[in-house]
Amino acid sequence: MKKVLFAAAVLTLAACSSPPAPRPTGQALFTSFDEQANALLAEMTLEEKIGQMTQPDQEFLKSDDHIRDYMFGSMLSGGGSDPDTNTFAAWRDLYERYQARALETRLKIPMLYGVDAVHGHSNVIGAVVFPHNIGLGATRNAALVEEIARITAKEVKATGINWTFAPCVAAPRDDRWGRTYEGFSEDPALVAELGAAATRGLQGADLTDPNAVVACVKHFAGDGATTFGTGIARDGQMLLDRGDAQMSEEELRRLAIDQYIPSILAGAATIMPSYNMWNGARASGSHRLLTGILKEELGFEGFLISDFAAIDELPGDYKQDIVESINAGMDMVMIPNRYEEFITLALEAVNEGLIPMERIDDAVRRILRVKFAYGLFDEGWSPKADPALEASFGSAEHREVARRAVRESLVLLKNDGALPLAKTAKRIHVTGPGADDIGMMSGGWTIDWQGKMGAITEGTTILEAIRATVGEGTEVTTSADGTGAEGADAVVVVIGERPYAEMNGDDTDLALDAGDVAVLNNARAAGVPVVTVLISGRVMVVGDAIDGSNAFVAAWLPGSEGQGVADVLFGDHKPTGKLSFTWPRSIEQVPINVGDATYDPLFPFGFGLTY
Numbered sequence: 366m367k368k369v370l371f372a373a374a375v376l377t378l379a380a381c382s383s384p385p386a387p388r389p390t391g392q393a394l395f396t397s398f399d400e401q402a403n404a405l406l407a408e409m410t411l412e413e414k415i416g417q418m419t420q421p422d423q424e425f426l427k428s429d430d431h432i433r434d435y436m437f438g439s440m441l442s443g444g445g446s447d448p449d450t451n452t453f454a455a456w457r458d459l460y461e462r463y464q465a466r467a468l469e470t471r472l473k474i475p476m477l478y479g480v481d482a483v484h485g486h487s488n489v490i491g492a493v494v495f496p497h498n499i500g501l502g503a504t505r506n507a508a509l510v511e512e513i514a515r516i517t518a519k520e521v522k523a524t525g526i527n528w529t530f531a532p533c534v535a536a537p538r539d540d541r542w543g544r545t546y547e548g549f550s551e552d553p554a555l556v557a558e559l560g561a562a563a564t565r566g567l568q569g570a571d572l573t574d575p576n577a578v579v580a581c582v583k584h585f586a587g588d589g590a591t592t593f594g595t596g597i598a599r600d601g602q603m604l605l606d607r608g609d610a611q612m613s614e615e616e617l618r619r620l621a622i623d624q625y626i627p628s629i630l631a632g633a634a635t636i637m638p639s640y641n642m643w644n645g646a647r648a649s650g651s652h653r654l655l656t657g658i659l660k661e662e663l664g665f666e667g668f669l670i671s672d673f674a675a676i677d678e679l680p681g682d683y684k685q686d687i688v689e690s691i692n693a694g695m696d697m698v699m700i701p702n703r704y705e706e707f708i709t710l711a712l713e714a715v716n717e718g719l720i721p722m723e724r725i726d727d728a729v730r731r732i733l734r735v736k737f738a739y740g741l742f743d744e745g746w747s748p749k750a751d752p753a754l755e756a757s758f759g760s761a762e763h764r765e766v767a768r769r770a771v772r773e774s775l776v777l778l779k780n781d782g783a784l785p786l787a788k789t790a791k792r793i794h795v796t797g798p799g800a801d802d803i804g805m806m807s808g809g810w811t812i813d814w815q816g817k818m819g820a821i822t823e824g825t826t827i828l829e830a831i832r833a834t835v836g837e838g839t840e841v842t843t844s845a846d847g848t849g850a851e852g853a854d855a856v857v858v859v860i861g862e863r864p865y866a867e868m869n870g871d872d873t874d875l876a877l878d879a880g881d882v883a884v885l886n887n888a889r890a891a892g893v894p895v896v897t898v899l900i901s902g903r904v905m906v907v908g909d910a911i912d913g914s915n916a917f918v919a920a921w922l923p924g925s926e927g928q929g930v931a932d933v934l935f936g937d938h939k940p941t942g943k944l945s946f947t948w949p950r951s952i953e954q955v956p957i958n959v960g961d962a963t964y965d966p967l968f969p970f971g972f973g974l975t976y
């Protein structure tokens with residue numbers, strides 16, 4: 366599915382500010398390249414500089430010649446912006462084709478090509494799909510998160526691509542938000558720790574590591590802290606996504622800014638300002654957030670890339686959007702389609718003195734610093750993908766790490782002794798919409814922007830994994846609707862959310878859908894032990910589904926390696942996952958977060974049983 370361009374009404378209220386506390390600054394990881402960056406900058410025309418600041422989506426490129434003619438510093442594949450056939454080779458060819466065109470420019474400045482490799486190289490069929498961040502948060506395992514990011518970087522790099530818009534360090538505070546699963550936890554401290562681990566993993570010990578990609582910590586700031594009713598509208602109701610974080614600066618720092626500091630200190634090369642507002646003003650146009658806090662106070666030396674068409678949501682016409690965001694501190698703009706208009710208007714704005722030349726130079730210097738630090742100008746750098754990496758793409762070794770992540774991410778919420786299941790059982794019945802569905806297990810940002818149901822990529826479904834786990838004497842039967850469990854030793858019911866991503870995922874009641882309730886009721890009617898596995902991008906208000914199950918496992922969005930689920934169900938590995946979000950009793954309790962003055966959840970933050 367093509368990603369839609371979206372424009373929202375913008376509220377303008379004054380952002381409030383309080384005096385900043387002293388913060389650590391960067392470590393000259395990027396300013397140490399200023400000599401080279403400045404030398405190159407001195408040779409550049411204004412057109413070349415604006416080109417460096419321009420990032421179109423390849424999907425909207427009118428002609429490959431435009432890469433040479435407009436001298437883009439970067440391009441991206443946003444959600445669903447795939448090559449014509451979605452294969453490893455086609456992705457690699459796409460990257461190599463565009464990079465070759467960038468080298469036809471006068472100054473031959475290589476481009477950064479960005480994708481959303483947010484849980485593995487998850488746009489590419491055949492890549493290993495890791496659990497979404499919500500599941501990784503439940504593992505509490507920073508070393509594992511770093512290892513996953515290393516592998517992701519390697520699979521991305523195998524296609525030549527050198528930049529991922531990850532990690533997301535939102536601390537989602539309202540589970541109705543459709544991007545909750547992109548956050549490791551509602552607790553900003555846990556997010557800070559795992560976000561830095563992901564940054565280190567993606568960028569390697571240092572950016573010249575041949576298997577490193579440039580990381581992009583996102584979305585700065587307040588994406589997970591918006592107030593319900595201030596976001597985008599759906600069915601006549603304003604929801605959360607792209608909404609307004611209505612809070613003091615102190616609160617914003619606590620919930621949405623401080624978690625960037627460990628990633629900045631770990632050397633994060635890029636940061637993505639957010640779609641959301643802070644007290645009525647869009648982050649993409651906030652000088653206070655982008656320049657005052659991020660660059661001046663926190664000493665961020667890399668560059669800022671705007672979110673997809675995010676500057677378009679600033680008040681005023683497009684030229685005003687450009688002026689406001691660049692003057693606020695935006696360094697590169699994810700256009701994604703109107704790149705010719707952007708370039709014309711940006712040039713006009715500079716020539717008219719609306720954007721000072723020093724600001725343009727600062728932006729381009731920051732972009733070039735990162736390109737130098739990443740080794741794009743080094744003698745040995747190649748515009749081609751390293752063929753030696755292809756063998757590891759989607760490899761068994763990488764899948765093994767994903768399987769480990771899956772089993773560590775599962776949170777056992779209830780068990781009356783039904784688990785672990787016996788491998789010697791006579792018959793296990795496996796049922797429900799998620800039982801045999803990699804698409805449902807993977808959720809949004811997988812192959813398609815919003816994700817989709819079905820056999821969308823390679824991997825092992827939960828049903829296949831159970832079949833591979835039980836002994837020879839055990840029969841595994843299946844049905845889609847919960848029926849057929851009579852006489853089995855146990856029934857495994859896999860229900861939960863269908864794939865979604867930003868905007869579409871906002872939800873008002875967090876309830877199981879009626880079809881899933883019917884599946885569970887059918888299974889319960891058989892009168893055998895019921896083991897429910899919930900696939901979801903967040904905590905849900907599951908009604909009596911927990912009471913009605915003998916065991917209940919929150920599996921989040923585990924990705925392509927369902928074997929990790931079977932490993933735990935059959936006791937090869939004991940459950941170790943702990944909730945990184947608070948589990949509410951009812952929708953009336955939402956938002957509910959650890960540390961709230963009144964806190965009476967169904968399961969508290971940190972909860973998780975074992976055998």
Ligand code: BGC
Pocket residue numbers: 442443444481530583672673867
């Ligand atoms: C999302 C970002 C993503 C970008 C590029 C936006 O809509 O908010 O998280 O990196 O698209 O696909």
